[in-house]
Amino acid sequence: MVCEIPRVTVTTWSSRSIILVGPTYRKYLEKTLEIVRNNEVASVVGQPGMGKTTLLKKIEEITKTDNLSIYLDLANKQSIDEEFWTKTTQFELREKALLELQKIKGKLGYSFWKRLMGVKFEDWLLKICNKYNNPFLRVYCLSYERNFDGMINALRDMKNLSKLVLLIDEIRDYHLSLIHRLINAGLDIPIIMAMPTEVYSKVSDLAIRRRIEESRIPLDDALTSEDIKEIVEAYCKDLTEDILPIIITLWNSKEITNVSSILQFIRNEMDKVEKVCEKNNIDCIRSELRKYTSLRNPEVDAKEFEKKVRELLSNISKEFGISYVHPRGKRIEVDGKSIVVGLFFIVDDQVYLGDVVFSNDGSLYNYEELKLLSKIEEVEHDKKVYKVRGRFVITNTATNINNIYTLNIPTLEVVKILNGDVFLLEERLKILFDQYQTPTRNETENLAL
Known part of the structure; x- marks a missing residue:
C-alpha cells in the first residue's frame, strides 16, 4: 500500500x-x-x-x-x-531479580548440599519469600x-x-x-x-x-508546517507533494487540528481513492488526489463560483444591507474600453464591484481587465450614477493590484464551495464585508474595496 x-x-x-x-x-x-x-x-x-x-x-x-x-x-x-x-510482569522482574539473588545464594541459605539434593534455587527462593529483608527477594516473590x-x-x-x-x-x-x-x-x-x-x-x-x-x-499549538510535512512524508512518502497541500489548507482552516486528525484524513482519502485505483497505481492515485487541489476548468469554475456568490448575496441581503444584486455580469465602460465585471451589488447607495478569477498555474488570464477595474470610480445603473465603494477579486492565487482587495480562497476550499458548501462560502464573504466596518475618512477615499 x-x-x-x-x-x-x-x-x-x-x-x-x-x-x-x-x-x-x-x-x-x-x-x-x-x-x-x-x-x-x-x-x-x-x-x-x-x-x-x-x-x-x-x-x-x-x-x-x-x-x-x-x-x-x-x-x-x-x-x-x-x-x-x-x-x-512477574516473569521479567524475576529474571532481573534472579541475577542479583544468585550473587548471594549462601546468605539466603542455599547451600551446596541443597543443590546436591536436587533443590532448585528458584524453588528455594519461593520458600523463603518472607524470611529475609532483601529488595531483590521481595521483587522476585x-x-x-x-x-x-x-x-x-x-x-x-x-x-x-x-x-x-x-x-x-x-x-x-x-x-x-x-x-x-x-x-x-x-x-x-x-x-x-x-x-x-x-x-x-x-x-x-x-x-x-x-x-x-x-x-x-x-503540545498544544506546537505543530508547525515543517512538522506536518515530515508526518506526511513518514506515512506517504511517494505522495507527499500531492497530499501536503491538502493537509496544510485543512490545517490553516482549522478543519483538522491535531496529528490524529491528519492521519485519519489521509486514511479516509486513501480508502476512497483505492475504490477507483489499484493500491500501487501511483499515477491513478495522484490523479484522484489532484481533484482536491486543482480545478478542471478554472474559467468555467470561476463563472459557476460567481453564480453561487450572487445567490448567497441575495440570501444574506438583509443582514448586510444589500439593496440590489445584479443577476449576471455587468458591462462597464472605462478608459474607452468595455469590460464585464462578474459581481455587482449595492449597499447604502454605494456600488461594490468584483471578479472571480481562478487558476491552476498561478497566472491571472484577465489581469489587464482587473487593472481597468481598479480605475472605476463611478457606475451608472438604472439611470442613476453610483459611487464605487469597493473593488475586489476572489481568487485562489496570490495577486496584488492597487485599489483592489484580494480575497484569497485556497483551491481546496473553492472545490468544496463548488460542491455545495454554502456555509464555507458565507464565512469567506464575511471576511470581505469586514473590510468595510467603520472606515475612516482617509480609508473611504483610498480603500481598495
Whole structure:
C-alpha cells in the first residue's frame, strides 16, 4: 500500500510501530530524555490527538533496552495502582531479580548440599519469600500488598534492579491526588506523565500545579508546517507533494487540528481513492488526489463560483444591507474600453464591484481587465450614477493590484464551495464585508474595496 496509516488508535500501537517525526517533536523528545537522565518529573500536556501517547511510547521504546521502563495507561482506570499491578510482569522482574539473588545464594541459605539434593534455587527462593529483608527477594516473590502503598514499596525495590522509568498516560482529574503522593514519595526516579489540556486547566491545588509546571511540555499549538510535512512524508512518502497541500489548507482552516486528525484524513482519502485505483497505481492515485487541489476548468469554475456568490448575496441581503444584486455580469465602460465585471451589488447607495478569477498555474488570464477595474470610480445603473465603494477579486492565487482587495480562497476550499458548501462560502464573504466596518475618512477615499 502506498500510504501505511495504522487502523488503530495510537494507545494500542506496539512500541515497534511508533513513528515520531518533526522538529518540534524531536525537540520535545530530547528534552524529555534529558529529564529521564536527570531523574526528574515532567508533564506532557495537550489536546487529544496531539501526540502525548506517541511521545511516551517513543520514550519507552528508547529507554527499555537499558532501563526498567514501565508504561501505565490510565484510560478508563480509576486508580494508578490497579494499572500498575496489571502491567507488572512477574516473569521479567524475576529474571532481573534472579541475577542479583544468585550473587548471594549462601546468605539466603542455599547451600551446596541443597543443590546436591536436587533443590532448585528458584524453588528455594519461593520458600523463603518472607524470611529475609532483601529488595531483590521481595521483587522476585512480588511480596507486596496490591494497593497504592504496595506499589510505592515495589517501585522502591525495583529501582535497585535497574534504572527505573515511570511513564503515566491519560491522567484525569481524579488521579491527581495519588499522582501528587507518588511524586512526593521520595523514589528519586524519573516520572513522565501525560494529561489532556482540559485536565491540566482544572488543577486547582497549588502544590500539584507547581509540580506539574516544573517541567511542562506543552503540545498544544506546537505543530508547525515543517512538522506536518515530515508526518506526511513518514506515512506517504511517494505522495507527499500531492497530499501536503491538502493537509496544510485543512490545517490553516482549522478543519483538522491535531496529528490524529491528519492521519485519519489521509486514511479516509486513501480508502476512497483505492475504490477507483489499484493500491500501487501511483499515477491513478495522484490523479484522484489532484481533484482536491486543482480545478478542471478554472474559467468555467470561476463563472459557476460567481453564480453561487450572487445567490448567497441575495440570501444574506438583509443582514448586510444589500439593496440590489445584479443577476449576471455587468458591462462597464472605462478608459474607452468595455469590460464585464462578474459581481455587482449595492449597499447604502454605494456600488461594490468584483471578479472571480481562478487558476491552476498561478497566472491571472484577465489581469489587464482587473487593472481597468481598479480605475472605476463611478457606475451608472438604472439611470442613476453610483459611487464605487469597493473593488475586489476572489481568487485562489496570490495577486496584488492597487485599489483592489484580494480575497484569497485556497483551491481546496473553492472545490468544496463548488460542491455545495454554502456555509464555507458565507464565512469567506464575511471576511470581505469586514473590510468595510467603520472606515475612516482617509480609508473611504483610498480603500481598495
